[in-house]
Amino acid sequence: MAQRPNLTGPLRARLRLPLTLTWAGLVAERLVRAFWPLWTLLAAVAAALMLGLHELLMFELAASVMIAAVLGAAALLIVGLARFRWPRRREALDRLDAALPGRPLQALGDAQGIGRGDPASEALWDAHRARMERAAEAARAPRPDLRIARLDPFGxxxxxxxxxxxxxxxxxxxxxxxxxxxxxxGGSGAPVSGPTWEGWIEPPVYTGLPSLYLADQQGKRLDVPVGSRVTLRFYGEIGALALAETVSGRTEDIGAATDPEQAFDVVQDGTLAIDGPGGRKWDIRAVPDAAPSAALTPDGAKTTFDGQMSQPFTAQDDYGVTGGTATFRLVLEDVDRRYGLAAEPEPRDPVVLDLPLPITGGRAEFSETLVGNLSQHPWAHLPVTLTLQVEDAAGQTGTSAPLRMDLPARRFFDPLAAAVIEQRRDLLWSAANAPRVAQVLRAVTYQPGETLFRDKADYLKLRTILRRLEAGTTDGTVPAELRDELAQALWDLALALEDGDIGDALERMREAQERLSEAMRNGASEDEMARLMQELRDATDDYLRHKSMQAEREGGPDEPNSGDRETTLLQQQDLQDMMDRIEELMRQGRIAEAEEAMRQFQEMMENLRVTEGQGGDGEGSPGGQAMEGLADTLREQQDLSDQAFRDLQQQFNQGSGGGQTPGNEGLGDGQDGEGQQGLGQQGEGQGAGRDGTGGGAGAQPGPDGRPQGLADRQQALRQELQRQRGNLPGGGEAAEDARRSLDRAGEAMDGAEQALRDGDMAGAIDRQAEAMDALRDGMRELGRAMAEQNGMQQDDEGRAEGGASGPQSDPLGRRAGEGRSAGTDGNLLQGEDVYRRARELLDELRRRSGEGARPEVERDYLRRLLDRF
Incomplete structure (x- = not known):
């Protein structure tokens, strides 16, 4: 048997804490093994008592269970005490020694058996003891073993x-x-305790308020919504507790005040009292549910060119609005009862639209916009009243003040389309107007001439409608089904006549501008000028919509012409800025300045029409061909930059799974194997070869059919740009600026090519971005050179109006300045317009950054702009 270890002072101090922890672990192990049945029983009994299971049992059974639990706990306590043994220090030392390799503590208790007196043997023994002491110094208290699954197999x-x-x-x-x-x-049936009570007040569910536990309400006054449910329960001897209340207003079917259970609703102010031992009293204030309210916001109302109405409104309720409607009613006494409206109208139900409600957030108070298109309704542009009605969860309703207005609808600027719409309205107004409508349509279609109908198909459609109307008219009226069918046909025809082509839209915009100019010269009323200004806005929006559609048709649905799209956006913004300025001047009464701004708008329109009609810059002209070539080069450079960015991403995502992501749309189904392998090895090819000709997604077949790397493609693009620079037409300062911009683009392309060959993808992307910026500058300067050339040609041919020669204006009325600057004939942005312009630019940046179809490089650039500003 090993002797007690002979520990030195420092070692004994070092082992004091591990030895104490080991001893505590032994105590924990023995406590758990000895008393786990006891604390298991105690936990089960405590859970049953807190859940109130003893209240569900008969008295005898519950008492028997409790006695058994007490006896069982006592027995388990005795057994546990019998099993438990306090651990001794020697046991803790053995446990600690067993956790160490070689059991150094036991070795330190050994004595030298042989070789005593031999210096060599004693030196060896001292070395052995020193090694064991060092091993003992690393002692750590072992974790106690508290697992008792073997003792409790059923858990x-x-x-x-x-x-x-x-x-x-x-x-x-x-x-x-x-x-x-x-x-x-409990055998006598007497109550087990004195009388007690509990109670709750539950507000209506729609209020979202919590229930009130009456025993916790310390205050004397309680504010609760009307309709709250009061529930009371009395325990103990019947009659010991009684209810006294004046909040329910009950006069019939009232039970006894001492009933064990009481339930009623709060409908009025009053008191609630429990009389008896431990009773309480409260003053109850019944808070009525306020009716909801709604109000229209006429200042923000607007109607788009196609008749879509936007009417802002506000609504509020103390607990939340659950629904609502908007009702349009015809004001018959305000209708101009002439022509087709002279007949007695057929009865029609009011127009009812559902109000939009917030999808997120609360509905206690909110602002929304009612959106709808009522252009096809017979009341279009007739006087109506708009009334909002909102409802809350309690069934209460609130109504807004009626708003007098003309029913918002689409306006038709084409005279023939407007006439067709008017006859459609008359036919829907009353079926008795059928003979009159047929007569007017026959007069319109009688010898129409060459200019009335742009398309003969429209003429044939109108004649077909006329014949069907005349054939279906019987006794001066027409059946309802046929009338509705003809009304739809007239609507479709009017749309075809109104929309026409882009030239018609431009002409309608010019006519609306002339009408507004004439109204300002004649001193028309503010309402009339506001109406004409709205017509000008609608006509302008219609023209720009046609322009956008034309750009999409010319570019194709899969690859729209980005240049036309940006030009249309620029035209729209400048035109809107000018119209906002004119409207602001008219509203301030500065008619002279408004007329001057209108003159500038006319010049802008004239420049716009001249640009639309020019043929010198078409596809067949040298300038147009050069512009097309630069546009192709810019697109190819953009594609090359996108591919370089995707390859850079691939370097940082080696080993990523297959599948198409926004960065590798170009991978087809056939590239799942080999294509992905090429992508995974591109970083290696670029880093090892340093020639930029690695495979991967950037490789495309060259002229000889072999794969062409990014650097080779960049080199070919630079050579093509050099060829295009040599073929630039014209001369002058603008042409020289264009050539200098292309030189900068060529230098940036050369730097991008070298970076690609060196494997510096990030540097290549930066240089490619510089090349694209320089290309855009070159295209802009080339366009200015072409405009100057066209101006010189117009000077040679003579002008219809006199005027000093000077810098030519672009299609938007801006004069070219020195270098790359540009100016306008006047200060178009004054006062708050500058801030509005800034907000619009910020909104445009956000819109473009959210378009997934744009290249990732461009979206990353837009996000950096948004982060900065």
Whole structure:
């Protein structure tokens, strides 16, 4: 048997803490093994008491269970005490020594058996003891083994703990005290305790307010919504507690005040009292549910060119609006009863639209916009009243003040289309107008001439409608089904006549501008000028819509012409800025300045029409061909930059799974194997070869059919740009600026090519971005050179109006300045317009950054702009 270890002072101090922890672990192990049945039973009993299970059993059964639990706990306590043994220091030392390799503590208790007196043997023994002491210094207290699965194979301890957790979450600790009632006799049927009560006040669900537990309400006054439910329960001897209340207003079917259960609703102010031992009293204030309200916001109302109405409104309620409607009613006494409206109208139901409600957030108070298109309704542009009605969860309704207006609808600027729409309205106004409508349509289609109908198909459609109307008219009226069918046909025809082509839209915009100019010269009223200004806006929006559609048709659905799109956006913004300025001047009464701004708008329109009609810059002219070539080069450079960016991403995502992502749309189904392998090896090819000719997604077949790397493609693009620079037409300062911009683009392309060959993808992308900026500058300067050339040709041919020669204006009325600057004939942005312009630019940046179809490089650039500004 090993002797007690002979520990030195420093070693003994070092082992004091691990030895103490080891001893504590042994105590924990023995406590768990000896007393786990006891605390399992205690946890199960506590869970049952907190959940109130003893209240569900008969007195005799509950008392028997409690006695059995007490006896069982006592027995388990005795057994546990018998099993438990305090650990000794020697046991802790053995446990600690067993956790160390070589059991150094036991070795330190050994004595030298042989070789005593031999210096060599004693030196060896001292070296052995020194090594054991060093091993003992690394002692760490072992973890106690608290696993008792062998002793509890059915997991009873876990079941008891789960029950205790559930009781703590859903039960009440105070129910444990009711177990003391079991100690009292229950055989006589007497109550186990004195009288007690509990009660709640539950507000209506739609209010979202919490329930009130009356025992916790310390104040004397309670504010509760009308309709709240009061529930009371009395326990103990019947009659010991009684209810006294004046909040329900009940006069019939009232039970006894001492009934064990009471339930009623709060409908009025009053008192609530419980008389008896432990009774309480409260003053109840019944808070009525206020009716919802709504209001229209006429200042923000607008109607688009196609008749879509936007009417802002506000609504509020104390607990939230649940629904609402907008109702349009015809004001018959305000209708101009002439022509087709002279007949008595057929009865029609009011137009009812559902109000939009917020999808997120609360509905207690909100602002929304009612959107709808009522252009096809017979009341279009007739006087109506708009009334909002909102409803809350209690069924209460609130109505807004009626708003007098003309029913918002689409306006038709083409005279023939407007006439067709007017006859459609008359036919829907009253079926008795059928003979008159047929007569007017026959007069319109009689010898129409060459200019009335742009398309003969429209003429034939109108004649077909006329014949069907005349054939279906019987006794001066027409059946409702046929009338509705003809009305739809007239609407479709009017749309075809109104929309026409882009030339018609431009002409309508010119006519609206002339009408507004004439109204300003004649001193028209503010309402009339506001109406004409709205017509000009609608006509301008219609023209720009046609322009956008034309650009999409010319570019194709899959690859729209970005240049036309940006030009259209620029035209739209400048035109809108000018119209906003004119409207602001008219609103301020500065008519002279408004007329001057209108003159500038006319010049802008004239320049726009001249640009639309020019043929010198078409596809067949040298300038147009050069512009097309530069545009192709810019697109190819953009594609090359996108591919370089995707390859840079691939370098940082080696080993990523297959599949198409926004960065590799170009991979087809056939590239799942080899294509992905090429992508995965591109970084290696570029880093090892340093020639930029690695495969991967950037490789495309060259003229000889072999794969062409990014650097080779960049070199070919630079050579093509040099060829295009040599073929630039014209001369002058603008042409020289264009050539200098292309030189900068060529230098940037050369730097990008070298960076690609060196494997510097990030540097190549930066240089490619510089090349694209320089290309755009070159295209802009080339366009200015072409405009100057066209101006010189117009000077040679003579002008219709006199004027000093000077810098030519671009299609938007801006004069070219020195270098790359440009100016206008006047200060178009003044006052708050500057801030509005800034907000619009910021909105445009956000819109473009959210378009997934744009290249990732461009979207990353837009996001950097947004982060900065």
């Amino acid at each position: 009873l301890r876990y079941i008891a703990l789960l029950g205790l957790v559930v009781a703590l979450l859903f039960g009440s600790v105070w129910r444990v005290t009711s177990a003391a009632q079991l100690a009292q006799g």
